[in-house]
Amino acid sequence: MADRSLLRVEDLVLHFRTSAGPVQAVDGVSFSLERGQAMVILGESGCGKTSLAKAILRLLPRNVETYSGSVFINGMDVMRLDDEDFRRQVRWVKISMVPQAAMNSLNPVLRVGDQVAEPMMTHFGVSKADALTQVNRMFEHVGVPLDFVKRYAFELSGGMRQRVAIAMSLVTSPDLILLDEPTSALDVLTQANIMNVLKRVKLDMDASFILITHDIATSSELADRVAVMYAGQIVEVDTAERFFAAPLHPYSQKLMASVPRLRADQEPEFITGQPPSLLNPPVGCRFAERCPFRFEMCDQEPPLFDVGGRLTKCWLYDPALERVRAQEAGA
Amino acid sequence: MAVDSHTIVAGGQAPGEAAPHAEDPMLRVQNLRVWFELRRFGFGHAGSVRAVDDVSFELAHGEAIAVVGESGCGKSTLMKTILGLYQPTGGEVVYEGSVVGKLGDLDLKHYRSRIGYVQQDPFGALPPFMSVRRILEEPLSINGVPAEERLPRVERAMQEVKLTPIQDFLHKFPHMLSGGQQQRVVIARAMILQPGLIVADEPVSMLDASVRVEILKLLRALQESHDLAVMYITHDLSTVRYFSERIFVMYAGKLVEKAPVRSLLSNPRHPYTHALLAATVDPDPENAKTLREVPAGEPPSLVRPPSGCRFHPRCPHFIKGLCDVEVPPEFETDPNHLTACWLYR
Numbered sequence: 165m166a167d168r169s170l171l172r173v174e175d176l177v178l179h180f181r182t183s184a185g186p187v188q189a190v191d192g193v194s195f196s197l198e199r200g201q202a203m204v205i206l207g208e209s210g211c212g213k214t215s216l217a218k219a220i221l222r223l224l225p226r227n228v229e230t231y232s233g234s235v236f237i238n239g240m241d242v243m244r245l246d247d248e249d250f251r252r253q254v255r256w257v258k259i260s261m262v263p264q265a266a267m268n269s270l271n272p273v274l275r276v277g278d279q280v281a282e283p284m285m286t287h288f289g290v291s292k293a294d295a296l297t298q299v300n301r302m303f304e305h306v307g308v309p310l311d312f313v314k315r316y317a318f319e320l321s322g323g324m325r326q327r328v329a330i331a332m333s334l335v336t337s338p339d340l341i342l343l344d345e346p347t348s349a350l351d352v353l354t355q356a357n358i359m360n361v362l363k364r365v366k367l368d369m370d371a372s373f374i375l376i377t378h379d380i381a382t383s384s385e386l387a388d389r390v391a392v393m394y395a396g397q398i399v400e401v402d403t404a405e406r407f408f409a410a411p412l413h414p415y416s417q418k419l420m421a422s423v424p425r426l427r428a429d430q431e432p433e434f435i436t437g438q439p440p441s442l443l444n445p446p447v448g449c450r451f452a453e454r455c456p457f458r459f460e461m462c463d464q465e466p467p468l469f470d471v472g473g474r475l476t477k478c479w480l481y482d483p484a485l486e487r488v489r490a491q492e493a494g495a
Numbered sequence: 496m497a498v499d500s501h502t503i504v505a506g507g508q509a510p511g512e513a514a515p516h517a518e519d520p521m522l523r524v525q526n527l528r529v530w531f532e533l534r535r536f537g538f539g540h541a542g543s544v545r546a547v548d549d550v551s552f553e554l555a556h557g558e559a560i561a562v563v564g565e566s567g568c569g570k571s572t573l574m575k576t577i578l579g580l581y582q583p584t585g586g587e588v589v590y591e592g593s594v595v596g597k598l599g600d601l602d603l604k605h606y607r608s609r610i611g612y613v614q615q616d617p618f619g620a621l622p623p624f625m626s627v628r629r630i631l632e633e634p635l636s637i638n639g640v641p642a643e644e645r646l647p648r649v650e651r652a653m654q655e656v657k658l659t660p661i662q663d664f665l666h667k668f669p670h671m672l673s674g675g676q677q678q679r680v681v682i683a684r685a686m687i688l689q690p691g692l693i694v695a696d697e698p699v700s701m702l703d704a705s706v707r708v709e710i711l712k713l714l715r716a717l718q719e720s721h722d723l724a725v726m727y728i729t730h731d732l733s734t735v736r737y738f739s740e741r742i743f744v745m746y747a748g749k750l751v752e753k754a755p756v757r758s759l760l761s762n763p764r765h766p767y768t769h770a771l772l773a774a775t776v777d778p779d780p781e782n783a784k785t786l787r788e789v790p791a792g793e794p795p796s797l798v799r800p801p802s803g804c805r806f807h808p809r810c811p812h813f814i815k816g817l818c819d820v821e822v823p824p825e826f827e828t829d830p831n832h833l834t835a836c837w838l839y840r
Contacts, residue, residue: 202783208703208704208705209674209703321793322566323793351565351566351730352565352730352731352732352771352774352775353565353770353771353774353789353790354565354793355774356773356774356776356787356789357789359787360786360787360789363783363786364786378703378704379704380704380778381733381775381776381777381778382776383778384776384777384778384779384780384782384783385776385782385783385787386783387780387783388783404780404783405780407780408778408779408780409780418705419704419705420778422704422705422707422708423704423733423777423778424707424708424731424733424734424736424737425733425777426732426733426736426760426772426775426776426777427777428777431737432708432737433708434705434706434707434708434709434712435705438673438675
């Protein structure tokens with residue numbers, strides 16, 4: 165069987181210990197990704213999307229309360245590896261990451277070329293000369309002028325630093341690249357440039373991406389699939405095609421309606437209320453408090469319903485309620 | 496244009512009284528130039544950063560304009576000069592007939608009470624050790640509002656920005672508020688002296704998508720209910736159409752296109768405006784199938800900007816011998832639509 169399955173996350177949980185109690189940053193997240201695909205994880209600040217990336221790459225702070233679930237990469241559950249094996253076998257070998265504000269994450273006292281070469285030297289024992297040849301190839305690929313190899317991060321513009329960070333994530337040819345808000349601090353033209361770079365990389369290198377962002381419009385530049393995260397949980401997973409046309413979950417619908425459009429005469433709407441605290445999330449559906457369709461079922465937690473291949477965590481799509489809904493629509 | 500000199504009153508004038516003639520612009524910026532001197536070893540002239548270079552426009556009472564441009568194009572410098580935080584190197588800013596740079600200290604204080612400033616990062620803009628009440632009372636006490644009048648005005652301002660129930664927020668500190676609520680406090684603070692003009696520097700860029708629209712709508716509602724002029728600085732073209740009447744496009748220290756919103760979006764003229772519009776995306780799965788056209792290169796250094804039109808090294812319609820030699824004047828390409836580009840000569 166030509167298995168294109170690359171990543172499968174099952175019931176991933178990451179809770180942080182705080183003085184006020186456990187913060188349920190990632191709470192039972194499951195999804196899968198095929199090779200060569202780009203999955204966008206959409207969500208607002210504080211919904212746990214960055215924690216999800218860190219949980220996948222096991223970049224954890226000290227105050228972890230619970231960390232459980234499975235992360236299968238090419239069929240292997242990497243959650244079973246100990247920390248040292250995980251570092252050797254997974255980080256930058258199977259999965260690399262472009263962190264949030266990557267442009268400020270470069271080491272200020274290293275030349276950017278040496279910095280990009282470093283993962284190859286540590287993980288694959290490549291000699292520095294060979295590594296630098298590969299760096300040159302990568303810089304060409306992402307559009308960094310080759311004489312920048314010897315420069316320091318502060319000598320580069322924001323867009324160039326972001327390209328360097330992307331080159332660094334690609335240099336070991338990992339199976340999967342996690343991008344955390346890769347364009348949010350950049351100007352529109354630079355943003356378009358970076359998205360072009362990512363599109364080209366995706367085509368040329370058959371690379372797989374997880375793109376974590378709150379910017380719905382920009383995310384559509386790369387997305388094959390979209391997952392929407394709300395209050396630590398994934399509430400909808402669908403193909404980009406169907407999602408951007410008409411999302412299912414009420415939160416996704418509201419989120420889409422909040423995007424100001426340049427080309428359509430559609431007044432943007434905002435979502436009233438605020439996301440719940442992750443310290444004490446509500447028992448039932450976490451969006452219920454802000455949801456215009458709330459009904460009695462919403463006091464219980466909905467499962468992810470499969471609506472013809474589209475997954476949505478909302479009682480409105482409960483097959484058992486199909487009949488009731490049809491009646492309501494008629495009324 | 497003659498300056499309406501009778502409205503200049505030394506020592507300031509009670510706000511709202513003897514409002515200037517309705518046709519007079521509230522704010523007139525004339526050939527404004529703000530250069531920052533670069534010094535070598537702390538002294539010795541080493542050139543200038545020409546952050547704002549020969550910018551002119553007028554802003555009417557109650558009008559909202561958006562200044563759109565990339566970081567480093569000088570839009571924040573323009574705004575801060577209007578606020579009186581920087582001295583113009585050349586040209587002038589005239590507010591209701593008074594030249595801003597030439598105001599005495601007392602006048603400047605009055606002028607600042609007429610202009611509200613909404614900062615980009617609400618958390619950074621609010622003092623962390625002050626409660627919402629103290630933050631909002633401070634401008635009132637500085638401007639000599641009697642103590643007993645302050646609380647009612649604070650409450651009214653909070654009502655207007657919908658920080659309700661008021662009692663819940665009055666004694667909170669900034670870190671206890673969400674980003675959207677913090678930005679409401681910033682807006683309330685900008686509004687509390689009942690200014691005629693609000694200057695908002697990327698007021699929503701630090702906020703989440705769903706909150707952004709809420710804050711922009713709030714600013715729009717305040718603008719309409721108080722007949723406020725709003726100058727709104729942003730790099731995001733997709734929001735401007737809903738919240739302003741005119742758009743100014745800024746590139747490398749100059750305004751390259753000034754137009755009513757509809758006209759600019761349906762009929763963009765300057766090649767840089769074209770590039771900005773092409774790079775602004777709507778959520779659409781078709782986006783993933785094509786590469787986007789982006790002009791090569793990056794915005795120029797403002798120390799040694801390109802000769803002639805500053806966009807010419809990146810421009811796809813570059814005319815040799817003209818664009819790189821002469822600075823393009825503004826051509827009226829459509830009614831009230833000015834474009835500084837030789838293509839329209």
